[in-house]
Amino acid sequence: MNYEGVLTKMQTENGSPIQYYLVFENDFLNINQLLDKKIAINFLRYQCLNCSLQKKIYRQGFCYDCFYEIPQAAAWVINPEKSTAHLDIEDRNLEFEKRAQLQPHVVYLANSSSVKVGVTRKNQVPTRWIDQGAHEAIEIVEVPNRYLAGITEVALKDHVSDKTNWRAMLKNDVKEEDLIHWRNQLKKFIPHEVAAYYIENNTETNLQFPVLRYPEKPKSLNLEKTPFYEGVLKGIKGQYLIFEDDTVFNIRGNEGYVVSITVL
Structure with a gap:
């Protein structure tokens, strides 16, 4: 076929x-x-x-x-802390940016090659984790816009990686991690304006790949x-x-x- x-x-x-x-x-x-x-x-x-x-x-x-022209490829897509729609400031197309940025976002921990922090739209859970090859993940905060998620990721990546080692992920060369413990340890580094959005009592999501x-x-x-x-x-x-x-x-x-x- x-x-x-x-x-x-x-x-x-x-x-x-x-x-x-x-x-x-x-x-x-x-x-x-x-x-x-x-x-x-x-x-x-x-x-x-x-x-x-x-x-x-x-x-x-x-x-x-x-x-270099369309809003789908603007800098805030890769670096959410550069989002400006919440300030009513246009980057490439304010209407598109408001739709994409002014919706619930999640900051999460995922274990694919080692523990990493990441950002995704809430409606992309667990798709984002699947795409990264993570066999376990947990949400840390849920915020109302992309900017708040971005500044949280920036604060946390001083203490945990924001990258996936694709070779280790594919070899399944990963160790089990207590993501609840990691989440609790990182709580103190969450920016003040995001602290109220911390998720206290959730559990890990486990994923099984074919x-x-x-x-x-x-x-x-x-x-x-x-x-x-x-x-x-x-x-x-x-x-x-x-x-x-x-x-x-x-x-x-x-x-x-x-x-x-x-x-x-």
């Missing part, structure tokens, strides 16, 4: 295990059903996720021009250098496909690439 379309991050459904779906314009594919099967990935061309033109992808699935075998030495597939690849799928974790020969393919890192996927 053959599927063709522009890559966007896999959609997920939490379960035991998590279900993964690749959604194309005219088709979708449940990736879990491909475990232990040989598949081929063939890179065909680029397609910007914003303008849909066949222009080389620059970052986040967007061409160079769109990346992986038959973890890679020992993960090597990343680069479609520009290797436009055709085939291998036996052994797992899905985060936004990565894991293959029998230790090749791993980051779907989200290749958004905007048009591919054909063939089940052999």
Whole structure:
């Protein structure tokens, strides 16, 4: 069977295990059903996720021009502390920024390679944790806008990492952590204006990924250098496909690439 379309991050459904779906314009594919099967990935061309033109992808699935123009790629997306919609100050498009920034956000702890702090919109829990390959996570605060979440993350990352080691995550080289203990220890570093939003009595969320075998030495597939690849799928974790020969393919890192996927 053959599927063709522009890559966007896999959609997920939490379960035991998590279900993964690749959604194309005219088709979708449940990736879990491909475990232990040989598949081929063939890179065909680029397609910007914003303008849909066949222009080389620059970052986040967007061409160079769109990346520096559209609000979806503004600095506050990566650095939420730079949000200004709560002050009625426009960055690139105030209407869009108000919709995105002026909604409940969560600051959380997740354990994917080690304990890290992060920010997400409340409606992206637990999707954000799944995308990061975290096998456990817990919310610390729930705030009414992105700016407050951002300044909380900035304060806490002086005391805990805000990065995921993707190789350790994929190898499942992680240790169990008491996230409730971590949350309680970090409480004193929460900014004063956010203290009232601290979540006191919640529990950890545990996540189960569909992986038959973890890679020992993960090597990343680069479609520009290797436009055709085939291998036996052994797992899905985060936004990565894991293959029998230790090749791993980051779907989200290749958004905007048009591919054909063939089940052999």
